[in-house]
Amino acid sequence: MSTVWSPVTFDEQPPGLRVVGTLVMPAVAGAACGLLLGVSEAAYLVLSLLCIAGGVVAGREHCGPLAGLARGLWGGTLFGLAILAVHALTGADAKASLPDPPVLLAVLTGLIGAALGALGAWTRRRDAARAAVA
8 A cells, every 4th residue: 555645734833834834935936936037938937837846735734625725825925926026126127928917926826826725735635535445
């Protein structure tokens, strides 16, 4: 029988780890994407796509899809805002297209993050149910 990895649930994490996961990680990832936005479209898109995995893993820290959705909405919005803030601070021209107005990027990343977080939590619940049956 194989087991599927699941991270420690958010509720069981120490407060410092919760802060890192909910504030630091999305902001740092978004800042890195914001820097790359003014450097290379390909690098910006590749890192942005890799960050999708982070959204799903963050969702797996929650036992229910609604909690994962809320976590993803928060993290995705923070991610998008960090992209915009760091890109604005660099003053570089964007190498990839941004929505008009650019703040819509934070709305879009929040919605995508919500879906990814809910997906992660749903897969955790599904895997736990499968393990209980096996």
